[in-house]
Each structure stands twice: as structure tokens, then as C-alpha cells.
Amino acid sequence: MSGEVRRISSGAPLEERFGYSRAVELPNGLVLVAGCTSTGNGRIDEGGPYQQAVAAFGVAIEALESLGLGREDVVRTRMYITHARDVDEVGRAHKELFGDVRPATSMLIVSGFVDPSLVVEVEVEAYRGGASA
Numbered sequence: 001m002s003g004e005v006r007r008i009s010s011g012a013p014l015e016e017r018f019g020y021s022r023a024v025e026l027p028n029g030l031v032l033v034a035g036c037t038s039t040g041n042g043r044i045d046e047g048g049p050y051q052q053a054v055a056a057f058g059v060a061i062e063a064l065e066s067l068g069l070g071r072e073d074v075v076r077t078r079m080y081i082t083h084a085r086d087v088d089e090v091g092r093a094h095k096e097l098f099g100d101v102r103p104a105t106s107m108l109i110v111s112g113f114v115d116p117s118l119v120v121e122v123e124v125e126a127y128r129g130g131a132s133a
Contacts, residue, residue: 003027008066010059012039023063029128031067035080035121036060037113044117049086052120053079053093060124061097069126072101076125079107083119090120 009015010022025031038045038055045055061071077098079090087107094105103125113121 006067008063010063010066022059023067025067025128031064031069031073031126031128033060033063033124033126035123036063037115037118037121039115039118044115048089049081049083049119050089050093052118053090053122054097056120056122057093057097057124060122064124064126067128069128071097073126073128074098074101074103074124075127077103077105078123079105080110080113080121080123081107081119082110082112084109086119 004027006025007021008023008025012022014020015022020034023031023033036056036059038047038052038059040055040059045051047055064070064073077094079094081087081090090107098105113119
């Protein structure tokens with residue numbers, strides 16, 4: 001894959017509408033996954049912060065898997081939440097998924113998301129070792 005940027009779409013409606021890719025793989029092996037929420041099949045999966053975090057990370061991991069990577073390749077995560085009270089629940093979901101991987105991470109409190117029923121959005125970065133620079 002030397003010198004080529006690879007872009008992956010998940011087919012989510014906003015990707016086409018807003019002109020973005022679900023994931024982008026750079027020639028150096030870095031893979032950037034766009035912000036993911038608990039939205040699937042055009043609708044938001046119901047649930048609290050923990051369930052939304054698990055679902056959102058599931059969307060991100062699915063994007064990585066479409067590129068032949070997995071959660072063990074994740075080197076950085078970002079979690080955006082709308083309430084400080086959700087820190088422990090979202091953190092618990094993160095630990096269950098990445099506790100053995102231990103990526104660099106950030107959790108930020110934001111004022112809101114496009115849909116007010118969303119309380120969590122996540123971003124993931126992964127690295128494909130051995131990729132050509």
C-alpha cells in the first residue's frame with residue numbers, strides 16, 4: 001500500500017451528505033476513524049451512556065475490521081460525553097474493550113451532539129505495524 005491513502009465508507013447517510021469517510025488509512029500505517037455514535041441503520045440505538053459507548057466503539061471497531069485491523073491495533077481513543085455524570089459508565093465500557101490494549105486516550109465533556117438523544121461519541125486511531133512509509 002505504499003504511497004496510497006485508503007478511504008472506507010460504512011454507508012452511513014451522513015458520510016455522503018457531509019462528504020467524509022468512516023476511516024482513512026495513511027501510507028505510514030496510521031488509521032483514523034471518524035467520530036462514531038450508537039447510530040446504526042439510520043437510527044440511534046437506545047440506551048444509557050455505557051450502552052451507547054459500547055455501540056459507538058463497535059462501529060469504530062467494525063471500520064477497523066474492514067481494513068484488516070482489530071481493537072488490539074488501537075493506539076488512541078477519544079470519548080466525547082455530554083455530562084460529567086457519565087464518566088464512570090463510559091470509562092467502564094472503554095476498559096472492557098481496551099483494558100488489555102491500553103491506548104492513549106482522552107475523555108472530553110462537550111455541550112451536545114447533532115441529535116440530543118446521543119450522549120457519547122468516540123474516535124479511534126489505530127496503527128498497522130510494518131506499513132511502508
